[in-house]
Amino acid sequence: MAKSAKTVDVAHSYAVRLMQHLVVPTFVIDPKRRVVIWNRACERLTGVAAAEVIGTTKHWQAFYETKRPCLADLVALDRPEQLPEYYSEYAARGHNGLGFGAENWCVMPKLGSQLYLAIDAGPIHDEAGNLIAVVETLRDLTDQKRAEMALKELATKDGLTGLSNRRSFDQMLMTEWARAQRTQKPLALLFVDVDYFKLFNDQHGHQTGDECLRAVAHVVSRHAVRPLDLASRYGGEEFALILPDMSCDDACAIAEEIRCAVTALRIAHGAIGAGDHVTLSVGVASHTPGETDGGPDRLLGAADQALYAAKRLGRNRVICAERMLAEFAGLGRESSPVPALIPHKSA
Numbered sequence: 001m002a003k004s005a006k007t008v009d010v011a012h013s014y015a016v017r018l019m020q021h022l023v024v025p026t027f028v029i030d031p032k033r034r035v036v037i038w039n040r041a042c043e044r045l046t047g048v049a050a051a052e053v054i055g056t057t058k059h060w061q062a063f064y065e066t067k068r069p070c071l072a073d074l075v076a077l078d079r080p081e082q083l084p085e086y087y088s089e090y091a092a093r094g095h096n097g098l099g100f101g102a103e104n105w106c107v108m109p110k111l112g113s114q115l116y117l118a119i120d121a122g123p124i125h126d127e128a129g130n131l132i133a134v135v136e137t138l139r140d141l142t143d144q145k146r147a148e149m150a151l152k153e154l155a156t157k158d159g160l161t162g163l164s165n166r167r168s169f170d171q172m173l174m175t176e177w178a179r180a181q182r183t184q185k186p187l188a189l190l191f192v193d194v195d196y197f198k199l200f201n202d203q204h205g206h207q208t209g210d211e212c213l214r215a216v217a218h219v220v221s222r223h224a225v226r227p228l229d230l231a232s233r234y235g236g237e238e239f240a241l242i243l244p245d246m247s248c249d250d251a252c253a254i255a256e257e258i259r260c261a262v263t264a265l266r267i268a269h270g271a272i273g274a275g276d277h278v279t280l281s282v283g284v285a286s287h288t289p290g291e292t293d294g295g296p297d298r299l300l301g302a303a304d305q306a307l308y309a310a311k312r313l314g315r316n317r318v319i320c321a322e323r324m325l326a327e328f329a330g331l332g333r334e335s336s337p338v339p340a341l342i343p344h345k346s347a
Contacts, residue, residue, distance in 0.1 A: 025138040031131050033057045033076050045138060047110035063106040063117075071121040072136035075099050098122050099134075103141065116145035160210055161217035164232035169240055172230045176244045177296040181289045188243040188251035188286040189299050191307040192220055192258060195279045195315040197237035199271035212267055212278060213237060219261045223254050248286035248322050255282040255318040263316075279316035283307025286322075 019026055019037055025045040028037035034057055038050040046062040053059050060070055074082055080100065087102040099122030108115050118139040126132050156168040164172070173189075180187040194200070194216055201209040217231075220239045224231040234240040241258075243251050259280045267278040283306030287299045302321035310319040 025140075026135060027053075027059060027072070028133050028135050029057075029059065029072050029076060030133055031076060033073055035059050036133065042138070045115075045140060046108060062110065063108060065107055065109055070136060071100055071102055071119045072134040075121045075123050075134045076131065114142075115140055116142045158217075158233040161214055161233050163217050163221055163239070164230055166232065166235060169230065169232035169234060169242070172232075172242055173296050173300075176228065176242055177289060177299070180244065181291070181293070183245075184288055185245045186247055186286045186288045187296075187299060188246040188248065188284065189296075189303040190241040190243070190251060190255050190258075191234065191283040191303045192216070192239040192241065192255075193281050193283075193307055193311070194237040195281055195311075196269065196271060196274035199274050200269055200278065203269070203271040215265055215267060216262055216278075216280070219258055219265070222261075223258055246286060248284060248320050251284050251286050252318055252320050255284050258282065259316070259318055275316070281307060281310035281315045282318045283310055284318060284320045 016037060019028070020039045022039055023041055025042040026037070026039045027035055027042050030036050034055055035053045036055075038048075038053050038059070040050075042062075043049055048062040053062065060067055060073075063070065068086060069077070069082070071087075074080065074086070083100060083102070087104055099120065101118070101120045103116065103118050106115050106117050118141050119136065121134055121136040123131055124133040124135060156164060158165045176187055194212065197209070197212075200212060204212075213233075216237075217233065217239065220241060221231040223229075224241060226244075228242075228244045230242040232240050232242075241254075243254065246254075259282055262278065262280050265278070268276070269278050270276055283303045285299055285302035285306055287293075287302065289296075289299075306319045306321040306324055309324045310317050313319065
């Protein structure tokens with residue numbers, strides 16, 4: 001019996017030393033969630049010495065600024081239902097009763113920098129099935145995650161202006177159109193076009209043209225202030241602004257602010273046939289999609305027609321699709337045929 005007990009003690013001592021020297025950051029908590037092992041790799045990863053956490057339940061302080069359970073705690077407490085609460089952005093995966101795995105950004109207070117960690121936590125039971133410890137292992141995936149985020153950014157951002165690109169615009173428009181159908185709230189769309197931009201490029205060169213587009217993009221982006229607003233470069237010198245839950249009148253007010261803000265920049269133009277400074281033409285449309293409406297082609301077409309009308313009416317103006325014909329009539333165009341307003345944009 002004594003020999004058997006001695007063998008168990010040796011095995012336990014060997015296991016503890018082995019875990020201490022593992023290259024994988026690892027810590028172990030007991031059923032009362034007190035830290036019993038905090039290996040050297042874990043010290044290096046977190047900047048927290050073992051002496052600071054052994055025998056305490058303060059292991060969370062190595063990863064977060066405010067108190068919250070780590071993955072090992074949820075295993076020890078047997079609370080898988082709380083996984084979505086603490087790992088909502090990165091769905092945890094189960095291990096058939098052998099623990100949980102998840103990925104998460106951790107603020108790492110001691111290091112003063114965030115790390116993206118892959119976390120696995122599994123229980124250890126005795127022969128009777130009682131929980132005696134939980135082991136949590138950690139992997140630093142920060143470099144991979146940042147590279148993934150950079151690639152995603154490249155795929156969704158316009159390289160010149162930093163606004164969302166056409167692909168992102170198309171996806172967001174479809175999403176917001178579907179949401180507007182469900183909520184029966186209006187969805188507004190602005191098409192913003194730089195007047196006489198080809199002449200500007202010919203007069204000042206493409207580098208100055210790029211600077212002009214960046215300046216306009218900055219103005220447009222300043223007016224995408226709500227979480228679901230999206231400013232994007234639609235193509236060339238044309239920009240688009242998606243404004244959910246917004247009437248045509250409110251969207252026109254924002255369009256006029258954008259037009260005035262670019263005029264106030266007083267970017268010199270001066271090409272023959274253009275004015276002294278860069279101006280914008282803006283087409284605005286807003287629509288509450290009904291059940292019979294398919295995709296957002298109707299909204300795209302209306303905003304496109306309004307932009308076309310703004311160009312035909314002399315540029316440097318905002319035209320709303322709902323009042324487009326009245327704008328032509330109000331400028332004395334009743335006797336002239338209204339130009340065919342054929343949309344060239346589709347979702």
